[in-house]
Amino acid sequence: MPKSVDDxxxxxxxxxxxxxxxxxxxxxxxxxxxxWNRHLDGNQALVVTNETIAPLxxxxxxxxxxxxRVETVVFPDGERYKTLASATQIFDALIDHQFSRxxxxxxxxxxxxxxxxxxxxxxxxxxxPFVQAPTTLLAQVDSQWGGKPASIIRAAKT
Numbered sequence: 001m002p003k004s005v006d007d008x009x010x011x012x013x014x015x016x017x018x019x020x021x022x023x024x025x026x027x028x029x030x031x032x033x034x035x036w037n038r039h040l041d042g043n044q045a046l047v048v049t050n051e052t053i054a055p056l057x058x059x060x061x062x063x064x065x066x067x068x069r070v071e072t073v074v075f076p077d078g079e080r081y082k083t084l085a086s087a088t089q090i091f092d093a094l095i096d097h098q099f100s101r102x103x104x105x106x107x108x109x110x111x112x113x114x115x116x117x118x119x120x121x122x123x124x125x126x127x128x129p130f131v132q133a134p135t136t137l138l139a140q141v142d143s144q145w146g147g148k149p150a151s152i153i154r155a156a157k158t
Contacts, residue, residue: 030057030133033064039131042102044069046093048117049108052077053135061108061133071097075113082112090120104129110139 009026024035045068049058054074062070073093075081094103105128107117114132121130 030060031064033066036064040065040068040104041129042100042104044099044103045106046090046097046099046103047072047106047108048090048113050075050077050113053109053113057108057135061106075116079112082115086116087120090116091124094120094124101125101128104131106131106133108133108135110134110136114139
């Protein structure tokens with residue numbers, strides 16, 4: 001398993017003046033604790049994922065977050081779960097576990113999971129850190145790099 005940034009990994013830096021961020025591209029990134037520690041300043045992380053992704057990747061990510069207080073929210077898979085009710089489940093988990101403004105929300109997956117977690121991170125305590133961990137090429141493309149998370153309200157998809 002690669003241990004450093006140089007081992008078979010590429011970094012694309014997105015330059016947005018005061019909102020710069022890196023995109024890491026490579027294999028086995030979930031198992032690189034030094035990457036996670038670099039971007040999770042606080043000691044609390046809430047991982048949001050779904051029932052399809054969780055059995056494949058969740059344990060690896062939680063192991064990489066050793067030393068942090070990690071909680072999880074696992075949704076069923078599918079677009080129909082991209083709702084304000086699902087976002088409320090994330091808020092409830094953050095509140096129930098007394099997560100602070102220094103907590104980080106991690107979206108493990110893409111699409112619905114990235115939208116829900118991004119929306120919740122933007123709203124909770126006026127915004128908390130947010131990290132995307134897409135697990136497929138489609139999830140990488142669908143991640144909101146520089147975009148906006150969406151939620152379904154009534155009959156409109158925003």
